[in-house]
Each structure stands twice: as structure tokens, then as C-alpha cells.
Amino acid sequence: MSKDLIKEDELKDVVYQPKIEDKKSVSFIWILPLIILGILGWIAYESYMKKGTKITVVFKSAEGLKENVTPLEYKGLQLGKVTKISMHEDLKSVKVNILVDNDVAKYVASESSEFWIKKPTVSLTKVSGLNTLISGYKIELSPKFKTQEEYNQGTFKNYFEGLDSQPNDELDDNGYYISLIANDKSNIEVGTPIFYNKFQIGEITAKEFIFEKVYFTAYIYDKFNYLVNKSSKFVINEALKVKYGASGLNIELGSLYSALVGGVTVVTPDKNEKKISKEEVYVLYGKEDDLKNKEYFTINFADVNGIEEGTPIIYKGIEVGEILEVTLNKNNLNTKAYVYDEYKYLLTKNTKFFVEEPTISLDGVKNLGNIVKGNFISLDFRKGDFSNSFNAINKKDLDKIGNTIKVELLSENLNSISEKSKVYYKNIEIGRVDNYALTPDLKNVKISLLIDDKYKDLINNNSLFYDMSSKLVEMKSLNLNVNYSGIEPLLNGAIGLVANKKDEKLIKNEFKLYSSYKDVERLKRFYNSGFTIEADFDNSFEIKQDMAIVYKNQEIGFVKDIKFDDKKSKVSLFIYSNYKKFITDKSRFFKQGIVNFKASLSGVIFEVDNFSSLIDGSIHLDNSSNVDFANYKIYSNEDEMNNSTNSITIVFDDVEGVQENFSQLTYKGVNVGKVKKISLNENQKVEVQALIYDDYSSFAKEGTVYYLKKPRISLQEIANAGSTVMAVNIGVIKSESLNRQTKFVGLENQPSVEKSQFGTVFKVEDVTASSVNVDAPVYYKNVQIGKVSKIDLSEDGSKVVVDCLIYDKYTKLIRKNSEFYDISGFEMKFSIFSGTKVESNTFTSLLKGGLVVVTPYEYGEIANPKDKFTLVKTLREDWKSISPSIK
Template sequence: MSEIVKQEIEQVVYKPKIEQKKPVSFIWVLPLIILGVLGWIAYESYMKKGTNITVIFKSAEGLKEGVTPLEYKGLQLGKVTEISMHEDLKSVKVNILVKKEVAKYVANESSQFWIRKPTISLTKISGLSTLISGHKIELSPKFKKEEDYNSTNEQLFFEGLDTQPNDEYEDNGYYISLIANDKDNVEIGTPIFYNKFQIGEIISKEFKYEKVFLSAYIYDKFNYLVNQSSKFVINEALKVNYGASGLNIEVGSLYSALVGGVTVVTPNKDAKKIEKEEVYTLFAKKDDLRKKEYFHINFEKANGIEENSAIIYKGIEIGRILTVGLQNEILQTKAYVYDDYRYLLTNNTKFFVEEPTVSIEGVENLGNIVKGNFVSLVYKEGTFNNIFKAIDKKDINKNNRSIKLELYSDSLNSISEKSKIYYKNIEVGKVDSYSLTSNLQKVKIVVSIDDQYKDLINDHILFYDMSSKLVEMKALDLNINYSGVEPLLNGAIGIVGEKRSEKLTKKEFKLYSSFKDVEKLKKVYNTGITIDAFFDNDFEIKPNMAIIYKNQEIGFVKDIDFDDRRSTVRLFIYTPFQKYITKKSRFYKKGIVNLKASLSGVLFEVDNFTSLLEGSIHLDTDSPITYNNYEVFSSEDAMKNSSNSISIVFDDVEGVQENFSQLTYKGVNVGKVTKVSLNKDQKVEVKAIIYDDYASFAKEGTIYYLKKPRISLQEIANAGSTVMAVNIGVIKSTSANTQTKFDGLKDQPSVEKSHFGTVFQVEDSTASSVNVDAPVYYKNVQIGKVSKVDLSSDGSKVIVDCLIDDKYKKFVRKNSEFYDISGFEMKFSIFSGSKIESNTFTSILKGGIVVVTPYEYNEIASSKDKFILNKTLREDWKSISPSIK
């Protein structure tokens, strides 16, 4: 760099700029402004400083510090500044700052304070704004004029009210004071009804002196409906009663069910209006409005009776039990009946407790199970009485029972004071009491017999316990004692006997433990005859077994004389049944249960109830022969085998079963197979018995054949024999000679005449398509069938047996023609074409025969007439239609 330049740089000097400063800074002005504002606020606060008051409330629910206002008719007078606990720890102190300009109206001795809360109901909505802002404290001043405040004293401490004070009500409003003793379901806003129309509402509710006081406001236009004769009662929206007649539900209006309400009943419209200071009772229910007669009932025992238990007479509730108390082991009650039923309270009226009763006739007083027992009464005329001693229901009719008897037993078993006495299952009396005898060895039971049955009771009557044991089994001897549900539930005593002319002379009887014991004694008392009968020792007979004839007991086994070969039994026959014992009489034992089983089925037989218990001896009077001595057989089959049996010999009896294979005639079982065995000729001998009409089946010429199953396209016969036993068919004979041994046939034989119809034999040169069971037609109506196809005795031709039903026999005449219509026939011609003919589909498969009778017919054919089977059916056979008579 040149020296000239350096000199120029070094010689440059800047001159400083000089400015003059202000005397005061703006930053000091801001504090002065703030100080001025604070001073103004302080001045304003001082000038507008309000008055602090304290109000004591029971609860501060819904109140908030700095939020909850103090108001009067919507005008804010102050605000809650502090909420704290009161010294008594039962209430709260609420500090309120009252504006200065209204302090003299608030902080004085005339002020009252209460908390306004929201009220929402179906009838009214009030204080709705408090739902958002919260609760408010309301001022209620007593003074209404400005001059009153000038002379009042200042007050800063107050007791808050629970509800809106009466001073807030309208000056000319119709307000009524009510007192409710036992109901708390009435709230502020509850409507007041007259004939179900709202005429007012409850406007305040206060609890004092342990009672609920209510203020009711009646709308101006309905004032005339409420006066000093009015009664006030709480509506019952839903009333449920369980009475003797069952469940009773009463529902009021839907409106009442939702909002409740109070109903006014005014009997006298001309009575004076109610004064403000008067207090009326609010009744809990309409029933309280009825006049009542109060009285007392004392119970020695009263199961289920308590306060509010109903008193019912002839199904109508006439009163209730009010109070119940126990004193000196006596249940003392105070009760009432409505004034309408006061006449029932006489010195002859009997009160008792009605309980639910379960018996064989059904369930009585079912409603008691749900609601409880009730008190009922038996009314008799007399003088008025208001103190009663209740009795036991079972003692009510004791005076009506004319006969008192004492029964003695080893044990009480199920007998109780609820037990009844029955004769032929009809109630005739009742047990009164029971106790031990003085020596403590027996039980004495006192019973009463109804007066209407006194002629039944005599010295020979027998009593037994109907409920001692339901089932008893001793030494395989089963005893079932069942007489219905009632004896099982409450015990019962039965009577066995009959009306007699003798008068009752004794009062003490033995009570037998069961009917079986009485039945044995009854047999001893009966009159009759004794007969001896023999029996083999391969079965057992017991003493006292019943003798039965056509399901009627006619006697019993008296005793048995045992012998190692044949024993003797003495049979006692009651006098009314002696006439059935003849020389043809015979007896058989019917066991408890007869059970036989095989692959073909099960045979299960049970006789009457007596046989079910011990077996029985049955009398039979249908013997075809007479006997010199009476005999008891081991079974009915054994008895009938001795006289009603036949023998049938077969080559083979596949499917025949003992006791299951039946002898059938026209589809009816007339006998059965009792034994199947081989004889000395190695043939099968079938022993069978005939149930009834033995003589008509044990005749010479009677045919017995096996009814084996036969299945074809035309029919299914004896199908049951494919799975069950094979039966034996019977074709009766007209012979007068008796026969008991027969040769049986393997299938149904060909006979000229039987109960099936008449057989006509038709000859054919060779066997055709006609088979057994092929149909026989007359004008396309089946009149019979082929029963047999066989060779003639010399083998020169085939014999076809046509079985024609008897009702169609007249259509077969001596000159009738039989045609074979088996299969089908085909004709072919160059000029007429082909033609195929067939009578029926069955004839195509298994053959068939058509009978054609000409117009000039001969007399009716018989089974001895012979016919030729024509192979070609004449073409005009359908047009041949004679009138045959």
C-alpha cells in the first residue's frame, strides 16, 4: 500500500453526535395508574360493602360457596360465601353476604330462609332452573310494608326452614292442614282428587312431633267441594288381596298408579268451610272410613294369626285383627268388625282359626297357603258380647255327634285328632282325643259317631286302623293296606259291620291293626256250610284263602287235613251261596300270578286283588260230568283237562306251542293246546282243552287241521303264525256220537260243506295255471276261490276244488260252465291285426276261473255234481246275464 494512502486513512477522525435527554421517564407512570385503579376498587368495595348473615340448615346438599345465590321472587340479594359445620355437628352454617342496599330487608328479625329445590312430577314442574344452576336460598319476609322495616331490629343469625313457609301462600287461598300417621308416600306436588278429577295439590310437608304434617291447597273454583264433612284418604293404585276365594287384584287408574294422590270424600255439600287452624286426618285407605266395632279374642293357640289377619264369615271379610300380644300363655288380640256386622258379636258366637286342609276331597282354603290363616266364626243369636275365647275348629261339631265310643289299641300308629272314621269309604265320625290308659299298656282313642249313622253301631261292629301300614310282608305273605289319600295323610279308622236289630250295650271296642285281621273275624261270624274236597300235594292251599265264584267271594278255606298222598281241605261256603254247590261243582286254585313264556310270546295272568295277595280257590259249575267227591285242582287247565280235554294226533306240528296255540272256529278261540308230546307210534299227540260247549266239539267227524301261514298274491292267511304259535282250525261235525281222540290234518281239508262255504269239484285233463287261492268269478265279481288242486284217485285227471261262498251258491247251476282264464290270450290276423286279452292282473300271475250260467238254467248244483274246466272262454260270456232267483 502506498504511503499516500496510509496518510489519508490515519487522518480520518469522526465527530460525536450530541442529544439532549428528557427530564422524566414514561415507565414510572404505569405504577401510578395501577395504584389508582386499586384505590378506586377499594373505594367501590367500601362504598358497596354488604352485610354478612349466617343461616343454619339441616343439610347443605346442593349449595356451593361463591355460587349459590340468595333470592327473593327472582331478585338476587346476595351469595353464599362460606359453608361450614355447625358446633352441634348435626347441621351446617351457611354464611351469606347480603348486598348493602337490601341489607335492612334481609338482616332483620322478620326474615325466614328456605332452600328452593327442583320439583318434577307428572302434575307439576317447578324450580326447573335449579337443575342447571343448583339449589337456591329463598328469602321469605314476614313484613309486607316499608314502615315495618324502619322499626325492626337487625338480626344476623337465623334458623333455616325445611320447606316453604306458610307465609308464602296466597292470602285468599283455601289451605287445609292434614296429618298422616302411617303413610309417607305423599310428597309435595301430590294431586288431590274429587271423583277422580284433580281439585288441588299438596304444597308442603313437614315432620314434627313424630308425625307428618301436610298442607293442601284447593284450587279456587273447587272450594265448594271441600268442607268440614270431608274425609281425606290416600289413593291405592294397586290393591292385592289373598282371601278364602283366591287372589283378588284391584287396579286404579294409570294416572293414580304413577303419581299417587289423595281423594276427598264429601258427604255433605252444605257444611262450613274448613278453618286454617283445623287439622284433619289423612286416612291410609278407604276401609278406615267405615265405622267399626272393636272387641277382643283370646286364643290358647293360634297358628298363623297375626296383626292384620282377616276375619271372614261365609266367605265375606267382616273385620280384621288389629293387635296381637301374649299374656299368661294366652294370645290376646284386639280386633274389629264393621258396624254392619256388629250383630254377629253375641255370647253364643264361636271364633276359631281356619287353616288349609288337604284331604282326598281336595284342598280347602288354598288361599291361606299364600296369605296365611284367617279367623272365622259360627254365629248363634244371643246378647251382645265383646270378649271371646276362641275354640279349636274340630270342637265345633262335637255337640252334634251323639255316640261316644272308646277304642283300645296297642299302638296309636298314624291316628291323630284329624283322623276320620269311615264306613264303606263314607265319613261317619271323627276322632276326638287319645291318651294312654292308666296302666300305660294301651292307647285309648275316643271317637264320636254322627247322629245320622247311630243305627249302624251295635255290639258286633268291628274297628280297624286304615293307616297303620301301607305295605307289610311277612313270610312271603304280602299285605297291602291302601284306602285312599286321606287315610295316608291324616290317619283313619274303618268300620266293618252291618245294621242289626240289637241295641248298643257296650262303649269299649278293640281297634284292630289292619283290615286283614278284621276280615278273619268277619268270616267267623258268617253262617254257612262246610264241605270236604280232595287235592294233590303238588300245590299249596292255605287257610283263610278266599273262595271265589264269578268274582264274588262266597267262602273261605277253613282248615286243611294233610295226608302224604291226597290231602283234604274243608271249604266254608256262606249261606247265600250254598245253592251253587252241586254234584257238578269242582274247584281250582288260581295263583298270585300266572306267568308262562316262550319264543312265541309271554302269557301273564293276574286275578282279582284277593288273589294278588294270597291266591284264591275258584268254583266252577260247568262240568259235563258229575262227581261223587269234590276236588280242588292245581289250575283251571288241570281241571278242564280232567273232563274237557281231547287228543289230536298229527304227523308233524311245527309251530304249535303249549298254552299259546289256540283251537279256532270261525275265528273264535274255543280252546287251547295244553300239552304236546310223542306217542308210542312216534306221532305227535296234542292235548287240548275246550273252553265252553265241550259236547259240540268232541263229536265224531269233527276235523282239526293246522292253520299254517299262507301267503299269495291273492291273500295273506294266518300271517300271525309266521312269528307266533300255529293255531289249530276246527270244522264241526253234525254227528251225534261223542269222540275225544282225533287225527289231525296238516292243512285245511276239502269237504263238501263247511262254515266256509260249499265245494264244487271241477275236472281238468291236465294241470293248468290255476293254483290254490286263485279267484273264482261270476260276471267279474269274485264269488269264491280255489281251495285245493289235486290228482284224482286214479291219476287220470286233475281235480280242482272251488269253494263258493254260501251267499253266491245259487248262481252255480247244474248246467253252469267253468272256464280257465289263467294267463292271457293272443290272437293274430292279417286282416284284423293283433289282439291280446286278459281278465285280471291276478289271473295273469296265478290263474283264475269264471263261472257262466246260461239263461235257461237248471236247478241249483250240489257238491256231488261234476264240472269240466274249459280252456277257452266263450266270446259272448259278458253278454250272458240271466236273472237268477
């Protein structure tokens, strides 16, 4: 049997045991549908819950609202969303459907809810709601209920009327809120700041219009609550205050912030009063003036222009009240006015009201304020019983009612006098012209004046009146008369008063009106008591009768009489008694001309005397002389008078460049006199007559040196350059002599002296002239201690003598064994082995030359001007190392 058959039989006999396993009763596959079913149920629940509650709000406009975009919010928390916007049945408004989340529906769909549209707010005071610029407008919820209990008791509501603006209920319950009502037109808006003493303490939070009245809600910041109470008053800020007063137009501008945003100011007179409750309503005044208590009265005007509501009432430049109402009747103008309580005392039966009008002239503008605004009301206050009804008068009539005295003038001609003309005393207004008329014989004009009572003592029997305006310039017989007292008298005419003998009483009331002040001045002089002195003059100039005599710009007399003689004339001078003490034996006189004019390249002299002398000139008194005079004399001018006592004579060979009146005498750079006259004498020398200004005796001494300060111009130096185009001056070197001398011989150049006002002169000798020039510097250790003042030959001509002027502070450095070295130009040394060497001290010494002083360590006694020094050409090599301490 084959092997395959055996294996097959074996296989048929094998029996396998079955494997038994336990199986679960429920399969996992059935759990999955249950999970899905649960998820679907949750989604259905969530969908139902999020479906929300629908409400409808009616607004006047849906501007800025968008479906499925615009949210409903409360304090930043989103409560729902706008789902539909449609037209309302009344066709005047829109319906906005809002889907409110169910979890807050209880609070939204309630009778306590109010809705308003929140828009962006951008102003100068605050910025809010800027996020709405991006996301669009929002609808805000404003609930009235504040507790859960109120909501539980409230009823469901889903239809609402939207508000136009944020309601007051949005305000914080704990805040300090005040209700205000405007009593005037106002530009106050929500956000307007509230100020106390110009510091912000709160703001306007709400504005409502109820029964044609504007109501505001003001919020005061917590830390400033104590500043506002029942005594407080509220007034709108006036950014621009315009006042019209007697002084003109007054414009006051507040801060820029107030000018732009406005504001409300709080005034609290009593800090201890109680706080204000929100239910109380306070008046918001339109201007600060409304806070003041007023007294009301009436004024009737018979004939007036420019009076209207708001016309101010001004007393002594202060606004005391205002015209409130104006009513035009058939015969007059009736007005209702007020004054502040503090000025109530002005309302008396004797008080007169009148209208002030603007006055324009070349002298200026009066009452500028009413040029812009119109006329204003002024008043003349007189004590009396209280009155609240007045009849206004013309201002001109006021002068007649007031305390005045009447004076009448007679004139040949009215000239420029008018009813606007005023009366002046020393340019002060003391009265005015009341009226004028022809006299009964028709030959003269009678002018009536009203003089204020307080000036009545100025009027007496010797009073003189003159026309200030009739003739501006008058020339008669080559005699110029100028009459000028200002622009006002020229335009409106004016009358001047000259008061005399105030102790006399007023008996007459009629005076003559003179045509000019000059006529009055001549009469006035004879009212003065005084005495007469005689004086001589040489006929080289003219003196006129009535010329004023002046001392220190004060008229002390006049020329009373002239006795002419062909050789020497005599003048009678009348001196007023008050000035007798100024006439002494040392007195002398000179004529002050009308105009003194001299000119040259050196300058211009232009002198004009005072106004009285501008017509005729004047005679001036001088008491500056120390010399007694036997007789009084009048000189042609001041210089001639001074020349008679304060002049010297200097004789020169040549005075080229010296000019009369412009060449000065100079001492240490100060002008001490001037050249008055240049002439040739019998020896063909030039005599210069010079005037010494002050301290004459110190310059008129024996030994005083006068020399010409001529210009020096060269490559090396420039000195006295001004004299090349200006007048050449004369230098002075004082003398210590006590002997007096008035005539001197002048030198062409500055002389060589041992001692001058600048220092001490030391003489340095040299065999030949060096490169040193006049004014070349003298150095000590490279510090200039002096200069070369003169270079000349010795008396025998064998040597050159250089005068070295050493300044006073350095003279102690010059010792008897000091050495003077010439450092002028430069020195060149040439050597094949060492090369070329060029040495120069300074640029100045290169051009002008110069000297160096070297004092050895073992220095000798202090040198004196009589010591002689020899100039050394080459500077010793060790000069820099020589440095003694000289005491």
C-alpha cells in the same frame, strides 16, 4: 297569368263556417276519485269491525296453545284467535289474550262465559278431538246464558279464569243426567260405560273433585231412561273377582271389555219408581258386595295367626261375611265383622267360630284358598238366641263340644297314631283321635277316640279296631302282609273300624287296637254264621288256611281247615249263611293264583287277582257247568277246571307252529277255544288238548273237522301270514250230526267238503294241472263269486280235481250246463298278417290264476256238489255277450 297564381287567388277567397257542439258541465274523470274514496272507506270500516274485542283468560298451563294459531271456538264455530300468551303476575299461571270477532263479542265478553282447553281424547271407550292432533289444542267457550234476554240483561266482562276441564254446563238440558258420589277409591274416568245386564245404556260424562269427594255425572241414553229410577243402585264393575272359600281359590274374570275399561253396573229392582233428578246424589258403590244389607258383630281370638281385614267368613262352603277391622290387644285379637242379613240367623249364643287352616298332604290340598290368601273363619251353627259378640275357639276343641261319643283303645305300641289321626269306616271318616297316654302300669298305650254322634250305631261290643298305618309291608315266615289304605293314614296315622252285629248295644268303652286288618279279618269271620262243606284237591298246588273263597268278586267264605293226605287232601270250606243258595251240585272250585304270567312271540298273558288274593291267592266258586258232581273238588287253576268238562282232543301227524295257550281254535274267524296242552301219544302221534270257551256241545260233535291253518307264502299268494311269526291256529268246520264226540283226527290242511260255512263246493276236473292255485278267484262277469279251495288228484290219479268254493249268494248261478274256463296267466296270438295279440284278464289271475264261469242263455237246472265239470283251457270269444237273467 299562370295557372298556379289563379288557384292561389281562388283559395284566398274561400271562407269556412265553424261547427258548434254542446259540452257536459262535469267530466267523467272526476267520478273515479269518488269511487276510490268509497272503497277506501269500506276497507276502513271492515278493518275496524274485524279488529274485534280483546279478552284475557288465565289458565294454569298454556300447553298446546300457540299465538295467532289457536282458535276460540263454540260448537265448531270459530269466534276468535289467540293473539298473545304471557306470564301471569302471580308467576303460577299464564295469561292468554284472545281477539274476539265483534259480531259475537256480545256473547263472548259476557259474565256468562267460561273457557276451557279442548284436548284430544283417545281411550278404549271413545275417541274425540282427533282434529286437535293436527291443528293443535283449542279453547272452547261454555256459556251459562241460554237466551237473548239473559244476554241483554247481562254485563260486559273481558277477564276470565279458565277451567281445568269441560264444565257440567256443557251437558244437554234435555238429557237424563244423574249425579253420583264415589264411596271408595275408584278408577272411573270420563267416558266409562254404564251397563244394565251387561248391556251399555249410558256413560260417565263428567268428573269433579269437591271437598275431598269424587263426583261424577252419568248420562243415560234416551231409549234406556226407563231402566234407571229412584230404586236404582250403582256399583263399579269388578273385572277380576277373587273369592277364597272352603273349596279353594275361585277366580272369575269378566268380559275382556270390562277388564280393560271398567264400567258401572245399574241394578234396578223396581221399574215403576220415578226418575232421578240431577240435584239428587246417589252413591257409587265400589263392589257388588256393598249393595247387601249387613249385620255387624265382634269376634275375639285368644291365639290365632293369619287373620286380617278382609278375611272371609265361610259356612258350608259359602262366604257369609267378612272381617272388617282387626285390633290387637294385650291378651287377644279383637275383630269387627259382618254377615249378610240373609245369614243373620247364624249369630246365636250357641254358635262357635273357629279358624280353618290349610291341609297339605300327598292325598291332596284342602282349603287351597287360604294357602294364597290366608286362613278363613268358619263356624259351627247351633240354634239359640241372637248374639253379636263371640269368643272364637280352637277347631280341635269343637269336636269335644259337639255331639260325640268317647271310645278308648288299648295298644301295645302307639306306632304312627297322633292327634291328627282320624277314624275310618269303609274309608269314610267317622271320628278322630282326641288324645293318648301311657296306662298306669306303663305297659300299654291308651288312645281316646271321639266318634261323631251320627255314627254311634256302628260301635257295639263286637266292634274291632285296627291300625291302618303302622306297617305298610310285613313279611313273616314267607307270608307277605300288605297294609295300604291311602297316603293320608301313612302320613298322619289312622284307625280303622270293622263293625259287627249291629243289633248289640254298646256296654263296654274300651277295646283292643289290632296291628293290621289281617288280624281283624280273621276274627271278623268267626262272627259270621254259616256252614261247612268238604272239598278234595290233588296236592299239585298249595292251599292255605284262611284263604278267601270268592264268587263274582265277593268273599263268600274262607278255608277253615285242611286235612293233608299224601294222595288226596281234604279241605273244610266255611261258607257264610247269606251265600248258601250259591252252593249247588254243579258247583266246583279253582285256585286263583297271585300272578299268572305267560309269554311268547304270540303275546303276553299277565293276570293279577284281586287285592285280597295278592297276598295268598284265593279259592273261586264256579257254577257254569251243566254237569252234576258227586263231590266238591278244587282245581289248580281255571283252565284245568274247564278241561275236566269242556275239553276235546285232536290228533295230528305234525303240529309245527302250534303253541300251548296261544294257538286258537277259530270258526268263521272267531276264536272259540284255545290249545291247552300238546303231547305225544303211544303211537307217536301228536295229541292236542283244546279248551272250548262256550257252546261246547256244538263243537264236540261227530263229523266236526279240525285242520291246521298253516301259512302259505309264494309269488302267487300270501295266506295266514300271521302264523309265520305267531302261533299257528286250528280251523274248525262244524258238523250237523247230533252224536257227541270228544276225540278227533286233525287234518294238515283245509279239507275238501261239499258244503262249508262259507258256501258250496263244486268240483272241476282237468286232464293236467293248470296254473290255478289255492285261493285263486272264481269270476262270473268279472265279479268274484268264489275261490279255489283245494287242488288234488282224483282217486285213480287220472285227473286233477279243482274244488271251487262258490259263496252262498252266488250258488244259483252255477247250473248243470255251466262251463268253467281257465284264465290263468296270459294268452299270446301271433300272425304274420294280423300281428301279435296279448290278452290277460286281471293282475290277480296273472299271478294266482283264476277261473271264469259262463252260464249259457238256455241254462239248465241248479247244479249240486255231486255234478262234475270239465275245465276249459280257452275262454270262448262270445263270453261277454252271454248275459242271461238267472232267477
